[in-house]
Amino acid sequence: MSAVEDTGRREFLRSSAGVGGGLLLALTLPTAMRWGAADAATVSQNNPVNAFVKVGSDGTVTLIMHKSEMGQGVYTGLVQLLAEELDCDLSRVRVETAPVAPEYNNPNFPLQFTGGSMSISSSWTGLRLAGGTARAMLVQAAAQRWKVDPASCRTERSFVYGPAGRKAGYGELAAAAGKLKAPDHKSIRLKPQSEFKIIGKPIKRIETAEKINGSGKFGLDVRVPGMLRAVIARPPALGATPKHIDDAAARAVRGVITVVTVSAGVAVVARNTYAARKGRDALVIEWQPTAEPLLDTERLRADYKKLSLTPAPLVPRNDGDAPRVLKSDGKHLEAFYELPYLAHAAMEPLNCVADCRADRCDVWTGTQMQSPDQAAAASISGLPADKVFIHTMLLGGGFGRRGNPGSDFVREAVEVSKKIGKPVQVVWTREDDMHGGWYRPQWANRLRASLGKDGKPVAWHHTVVGQSIMAGTLMQGMVKNGIDPTSVEGAAELPYGIPNIRVDLHTTTAPVRVQWWRSVGHSHTAFAVESFVDECAAQAGKDPLEYRRSLLGEKHPRHRAVLELLAEKSGWGQPLPAGTARGMALHESFGSVVGEVAEVSLHEGLPRVHRVVAVIHCGFAVNPQLIAAQLESAVNYGLSAALYGQITYADGKPQQANFDTYAVMRMNEAPRVEAHIVPSQDAPTGVGEPGTPPIAPAVANAIFTLTQRRARRLPMIRGGQLMA
Amino acid sequence: MQKLNINGEIHSVDVDPDMPLLWVLRDVLDMTGTKFGCGMALCGACTVHLDGEATRSCVLPIVGVAGRKITTIEGVGNTRLGKAVQAAWGAVDVPQCGYCQSGQIMAATSLLAKNKSPTDADIDSAMSGNICRCGIYNRIRAAIHQAVIPEGAAT
Numbered sequence: 001m002s003a004v005e006d007t008g009r010r011e012f013l014r015s016s017a018g019v020g021g022g023l024l025l026a027l028t029l030p031t032a033m034r035w036g037a038a039d040a041a042t043v044s045q046n047n048p049v050n051a052f053v054k055v056g057s058d059g060t061v062t063l064i065m066h067k068s069e070m071g072q073g074v075y076t077g078l079v080q081l082l083a084e085e086l087d088c089d090l091s092r093v094r095v096e097t098a099p100v101a102p103e104y105n106n107p108n109f110p111l112q113f114t115g116g117s118m119s120i121s122s123s124w125t126g127l128r129l130a131g132g133t134a135r136a137m138l139v140q141a142a143a144q145r146w147k148v149d150p151a152s153c154r155t156e157r158s159f160v161y162g163p164a165g166r167k168a169g170y171g172e173l174a175a176a177a178g179k180l181k182a183p184d185h186k187s188i189r190l191k192p193q194s195e196f197k198i199i200g201k202p203i204k205r206i207e208t209a210e211k212i213n214g215s216g217k218f219g220l221d222v223r224v225p226g227m228l229r230a231v232i233a234r235p236p237a238l239g240a241t242p243k244h245i246d247d248a249a250a251r252a253v254r255g256v257i258t259v260v261t262v263s264a265g266v267a268v269v270a271r272n273t274y275a276a277r278k279g280r281d282a283l284v285i286e287w288q289p290t291a292e293p294l295l296d297t298e299r300l301r302a303d304y305k306k307l308s309l310t311p312a313p314l315v316p317r318n319d320g321d322a323p324r325v326l327k328s329d330g331k332h333l334e335a336f337y338e339l340p341y342l343a344h345a346a347m348e349p350l351n352c353v354a355d356c357r358a359d360r361c362d363v364w365t366g367t368q369m370q371s372p373d374q375a376a377a378a379s380i381s382g383l384p385a386d387k388v389f390i391h392t393m394l395l396g397g398g399f400g401r402r403g404n405p406g407s408d409f410v411r412e413a414v415e416v417s418k419k420i421g422k423p424v425q426v427v428w429t430r431e432d433d434m435h436g437g438w439y440r441p442q443w444a445n446r447l448r449a450s451l452g453k454d455g456k457p458v459a460w461h462h463t464v465v466g467q468s469i470m471a472g473t474l475m476q477g478m479v480k481n482g483i484d485p486t487s488v489e490g491a492a493e494l495p496y497g498i499p500n501i502r503v504d505l506h507t508t509t510a511p512v513r514v515q516w517w518r519s520v521g522h523s524h525t526a527f528a529v530e531s532f533v534d535e536c537a538a539q540a541g542k543d544p545l546e547y548r549r550s551l552l553g554e555k556h557p558r559h560r561a562v563l564e565l566l567a568e569k570s571g572w573g574q575p576l577p578a579g580t581a582r583g584m585a586l587h588e589s590f591g592s593v594v595g596e597v598a599e600v601s602l603h604e605g606l607p608r609v610h611r612v613v614a615v616i617h618c619g620f621a622v623n624p625q626l627i628a629a630q631l632e633s634a635v636n637y638g639l640s641a642a643l644y645g646q647i648t649y650a651d652g653k654p655q656q657a658n659f660d661t662y663a664v665m666r667m668n669e670a671p672r673v674e675a676h677i678v679p680s681q682d683a684p685t686g687v688g689e690p691g692t693p694p695i696a697p698a699v700a701n702a703i704f705t706l707t708q709r710r711a712r713r714l715p716m717i718r719g720g721q722l723m724a
Numbered sequence: 725m726q727k728l729n730i731n732g733e734i735h736s737v738d739v740d741p742d743m744p745l746l747w748v749l750r751d752v753l754d755m756t757g758t759k760f761g762c763g764m765a766l767c768g769a770c771t772v773h774l775d776g777e778a779t780r781s782c783v784l785p786i787v788g789v790a791g792r793k794i795t796t797i798e799g800v801g802n803t804r805l806g807k808a809v810q811a812a813w814g815a816v817d818v819p820q821c822g823y824c825q826s827g828q829i830m831a832a833t834s835l836l837a838k839n840k841s842p843t844d845a846d847i848d849s850a851m852s853g854n855i856c857r858c859g860i861y862n863r864i865r866a867a868i869h870q871a872v873i874p875e876g877a878a879t
Contacts (some may be wrong), residue, residue, distance in 0.1 A: 071858045073822030209733045211822030212813045214757020214797030218823060221756035229751065254740060272751035273760075274743045347761055347769060347823040347857045374764070396823030397857050430762040623815065629860065633820055636859020659766040659855060668848035670861035 002491065008091035025502035046142070052103070053082065053130055055138070055178075059158055059171030061088050064106035065095045067123075068114040068206065068368050071633070071686040073626035074204045077120050078127060082196040085131030085190060087155035095206065097392040099372040100385075111474060112371035115403050115516065117590035117686025120622055124684055125190075132188040134177075141176035142168050148516045191380075193620065193681055202625035207394070222353045227423040228257060230416050231276040234282050234432060236266040237652035238511045239290025242266055260281070260419045264412040269420055273427050294652035295511055297442070301338060304444035304465045304508070308336065312463050312504035314483045316492040320500030322448075325459035331451040333539055337528040340646035340712040342440035342517055345662060348396020349433040352413035354697045355423035356381045361388045361526040362423075363410055366395035368403030372474055376407035380414040380452060399637070400516040404438060405473035410484060433658045439647055440517030441467040442510075445528035456538025456551060459500040462491050462528070468507050469521075473503035482507065490525035490589060490693065495559055496533065496551035512649070518637055519689040522589040526693030527642075527700070527714065530585035534701040535710065544584055544701065545572050558617040559586060561678045562595040569676050570597035577601075579642055580610065583702025585694035590686025592618040595692040596635065598671070600702035606722055607703055610670040614691055616675070619682035627676035627687050634691025635673050640664040640697035644715050700724075726786055730755070731799025741787035744769045748786050749796060757797035757826050761855070768854030772796050773829035778850075800833055803841035804874045809833045812871035821860035828829035828854050832868050840873050 006028050052064040063082050067074045075095050077710045080289035083090050104112045106122065134157055142160035143150040144429065145168070153162045158170045162501075170542070247259040251267055255275025260267050268279035328334060352365040354377070361381040370390045378385040394401050413426040428436065444465040452458040468484035470476060478485055483505060485492070492503045517523060537547035545567055552559050563586060566572070575581065580601040587594060599611040614631040621627055644663035648655045656662040700711040703724050711724035726734045728748070729739045737752050749755045749772075758781060765780035768790030772781045773795035800806030807830055828851070835842055835850035842850065847868055856864065 020862045069821075073820070093746055204814075205819070207822070208814055208817055208819055211819040211825050212810050212829060213801060214755075214826050217756070219758075220760060223754050224754070272739075272743075272747055274740075274747040274751070345857060347759075347767070347855065348823065349760065395821060397821045399857075405746075427760075430764070430767075610849075617806070629817075629820060629863070632862055635860065637857070638858075640857075658764055659762055660764070664855055664857065665859060665865065666855060667850045667861045668852040670859065673862055 021309065030712055042531055046095050049427050053134055054172055055134060055174040057171050058171050059092055060088065060296070061093045061170070063093060064098045065100040066112065066368070067119045068392055068395055068398065068402070070114070070368065070395035070402065072119070072630060072632065073205055073503065073623065074114065074119045075207055077622050077626060078123055079206055080203055081120070081123055081127035081199050082131040084196060086127045086135045087157065087288065087289070089158040090198065090203065092158055093206070100370045100390050100512065104385045105246070105371065111369070113369045113403055115368055115399070115400065115442070117689040118717055121686065125443060127189050129185050129188055132190060133182055133185060135417050136183050136188060137177040137180050138170055138173045140180055141173040145173075167518070173521070176219050180387070189429035199622055203623055205626070207365045216394050218348050218396045219353070219364065220348055220351045222364040222393060222425065224353060224355060224364070224449055227353060227425055228269050228271065228420070229273045229276045229426050230267045230269045230426045231273065231280050231429060232262065232267045232412065232426065232432070233280050233285055234435065237289060237297055238266040238649075239292055239652065240287040242285050243288035244286040245346070247285040248280040249284065253279040253282055258420060260416060262415040262419065263411055264408070267416045267426070269416065269424060272552070277425070277429065290652070292511060293651040296651070297340070297648040298494060300442060300510060301400040301444070304338070304442070305336065307465045308444050308446040308463050309506070312506045314481070314505040314507065315500055315502065316483050316485070316488045316505060317503040318368060320459070322459040322461040322500040322502035324373065325450050326448050326461055330458070331539065332393065332448065333535055334446070334448045335532055335710070335712060337445040337447070337525060337531060339524045340445045340513060340648065340714065341442045343434050343647050343656070343662060344397075344399040344401035345434065345664065346395075346397025346399055346401060347553045349430055350401070350409040350428040350436065351426060352409045353423065353425045354410070354417040356414050356417040359387065361414060363388065363395055363414065363542065364391040364393055365399070365410060365413075366393045367404055367410065368395070368398050369407065372405070375405045376411045377414045377655065380411055384417045399518045400520070401438060403474070403516070404515070406438075407435070408438065416723065430659070434647075434657050434662055435654050437513045438515040439662070440511060440523060441469065441514040443524040445524065446628065447528060447532040449532065449535060449536055451540055455542055457496070457498045457536055458631055460494065460498045460502070462494075462503045464488050464525070465492060465506040466508060467510055467512070469514050469516055469674035471507070471699065485553045486521040490587060491529055493588065494529060495556045496548070497553045497555065498551070511652075514583040518634070518694040521691040522587065523638075523641070524589040526589070527696045528583065530694065531700050531710070531712065532695070534583070538704070545574070546588055558593045558678070559588065560585065562593045562615050562617050565676055566597060566613065566615040569615060572597060579706075581702045581705035583698045583705060584708060585697035586699065587690070589690045589693055592616055592685040592687065592690040594690045594694050596632070596691075596698045598695065598698040598702050600699055600706065602706060602722070606717060607699065608642065608669070609699055611672045611674070612698070613674045614676070615686070615692065617678040617680060618687050618690070619680050619684040621677045621680075622684055624677055627677055630687045631675040631691040633671040634689065635695050636665045636670055638692040638695035639671070639699070642699055643717050646715050646718075727788060728786065728789060728794060729792070729825055730794045730797060731802065736847060737786070738787065742785045743788050744782050745772065745789055746781040746793070755796060755798055759785065759823055759826055761824070761827070767824070768831060769824050769829040771830040771854065773800070773830060776834065776837060778831045781834045787806070789815075797830060800830060805837055806833050808873055809836060809871045812867040816863050816867040816870060818860060818863045818867050824854060824856045828864055829858065832871070836868065836871055836873055842868065
């Protein structure tokens with residue numbers, strides 16, 4: 001595969017015969033979207049990434065999958081892109097997870113990872129070109145065999161049809177096609193959308209069967225011959241280190257093999273997970289606390305509040321002179337919004353299998369970040385990266401946590417394996433997972449506005465306070481002039497027409513490690529912005545939907561289209577049962593615009609969300625069924641956080657440990673979610689994350705309509721009560 | 725040595741009597757369809773049937789299951805009812821990440837064994853112990869309603 005690198009970036013596609021008795025195609029994928037929104041065609045030439053397609057002699061089409069399946073449906077969506085242009089039988093397509101290689105990197109970051117809601121958008125042109133190129137080669141092979149003009153042949157469902165009733169399957173043509181020189185991708189004509197048979201259709205997920213019969217293999221299901229299990233006694237408080245370890249009782253537990261100290265803590269290695277856990281319970285460790293002040297959530301909140309009142313040094317947006325207008329006479333509003341640290345709490349607790357030997361290191365795990373994990377394993381094992389093999393398993397939820405910038409769950413497994421000289425599976429208990437840090441940051445947002453005579457804001461000042469996610473990580477390059485754009489994303493791009501806008505930022509430091517959490521910065525900015533717009537509308541005495549429509553003016557056609565469909569589908573303005581109210585929010589993230597209306601009532605003083613209408617503009621809908629599923633998922637994920645989610649600290653210790661203290665949405669609370677897609681012929685934009693940001697403000701705004709009280713701090717339910 | 729009746733087969737295991745059934749299944753018998761989620765019977769990922777009844781295997785010491793019939797996700801499809809539930813799951817295309825699905829299907833099958841046409845409230849009460857972080861509760865509900873239960877099908 002490294003040969004692809006050597007041929008230079010100009011050659012789009014190479015083929016070589018003999019792999020799997022068929023055709024091996026190495027192809028490039030252009031990517032555009034989030035990180036460097038450029039014209040896709042330009043990006044495809046300047047910034048290619050390689051993937052691989054195989055057509056076997058048995059007719060099986062294999063897509064070498066460079067993206068991780070964590071529930072978002074990426075296996076299915078990417079197969080659709082390929083299969084459409086390859087004209088192959090969908091039932092003959094299989095997926096094989098990619099090894100780590102530069103060919104699979106994201107074109108805009110030199111990393112192999114899945115995130116940023118861009119798997120489809122970054123593959124949109126490239127995978128279709130790959131399919132079209134493979135198809136052209138199969139046609140060429142058939143035409144040569146039949147001695148006919150390729151133009152006289154057509155393809156359908158894995159067959160090439162020629163003149164006079166000739167017909168050949170892709171499998172029987174694969175070997176000959178593999179010997180051909182790949183055509184220039186510029187000669188490949190992609191189908192117009194009107195000819196799509198697979199793209200745009202609600203194709204069912206390709207991996208459903210294994211997920212309903214128990215055979216699907218997640219990281220935790222990996223079994224390697226001779227594999228031991230380990231759990232790690234981790235510091236109970238931030239920064240604590242083991243001062244004295246008495247492991248005699250742990251070693252006496254039946255099934256415990258050994259106890260080793262690693263950088264993450266003290267690992268108890270056993271024949272099975274239960275014994276390892278029992279052994280950990282039997283460890284007697286004296287922990288040395290850090291000399292630093294111990295983190296306390298209330299103190300951090302107070303610090304952030306104070307900071308939000310002082311001039312912020314970083315200014316990502318400054319139109320006009322908002323502070324001056326806000327000092328002059330007029331109708332002024334000010335509000336302060338707070339959001340807590342959040343754990344990702346995927347259903348599958350973190351885990352990793354490592355087999356670190358003298359000459360190679362194998363890692364099996366559900367990861368969103370293969371190439372950083374490979375580098376981490378290489379550094380621990382002392383082996384060159386090309387001797388480290390990352391085997392990507394199904395991910396039992398990711399939400400960002402399985403793309404760890406420090407490769408924490410991989411690093412420690414390699415460390416344990418290296419120390420014991422055997423393959424080992426390190427299992428995180430739910431409590432380990434909840435306490436493990438790398439949370440969504442705690443945030444504070446102060447907003448101020450001045451309303452003109454027509455009730456519209458003439459000045460808007462938004463101050464953000466919180467830790468940078470990207471600073472000091474692999475994504476450090478995103479931080480420009482001290483500004484981490486993800487801290488203010490969704491705030492700095494405020495779409496509303498306001499003449500004076502200032503968005504500024506205090507970047508803080510705290511001992512808690514922070515990380516991207518489904519929708520990253522948008523998870524806090526949307527709450528602040530869309531709550532505050534609602535406050536402005538209420539102050540102006542305007543309908544919230546009408547108010548937003550007027551602020552968008554003639555600009556932002558996608559926002560307006562979402563708003564119109566949302567008004568229609570939600571029945572905005574129509575009567576509701578007594579005691580029920582609607583709230584709405586509108587937010588752009590990951591290239592897509594989502595509007596949501598939540599219908600909320602109070603039961604015994606607690607909010608109950610009955611129905612959520614979600615409308616998305618995400619460009620061309622590659623799979624409407626998967627998009628609807630992602631909106632449903634994103635709404636419930638955001639609702640868990642809006643209503644219940646928080647990690648708080650006292651004396652440097654996180655106060656939540658399992659699903660009893662870190663409550664999440666359950667069946668009896670889940671709203672009916674109705675998803676709608678604005679029809680569009682634009683290139684696809686993000687889907688996995690954009691449904692999450694609007695739900696918290698939509699619910700908070702409904703609660704205001706119900707109670708005339710604002711929920712300005714999340715989660716809304718604390719101590720068993722609605723705090724609004 | 726303890727004898728366990730799992731999916732109609734007898735397995736002998738030599739483990740501590742306090743080891744939860746979950747870890748016997750996963751780590752001793754390598755039957756990995758039953759999932760570990762919380763270890764405290766809070767999330768339902770580890771749900772199996774014990775004599776047909778949905779039970780959390782993560783807090784169930786195997787000493788308590790001697791002589792009982794254990795059914796796991798690997799075996800539930802051998803019953804007409806389990807097969808019908810899995811078919812409905814496929815028809816609705818329920819799973820996302822899929823990690824909670826074994827537990828969801830086991831809980832739903834147990835519900836439908838007792839109640840052929842559960843109301844939404846019945847579903848809420850039977851299924852609220854099973855967390856899905858992908859939040860696909862609407863689809864789980866739809867699949868349960870859609871499961872066509874063959875005549876005379878018990879567990």
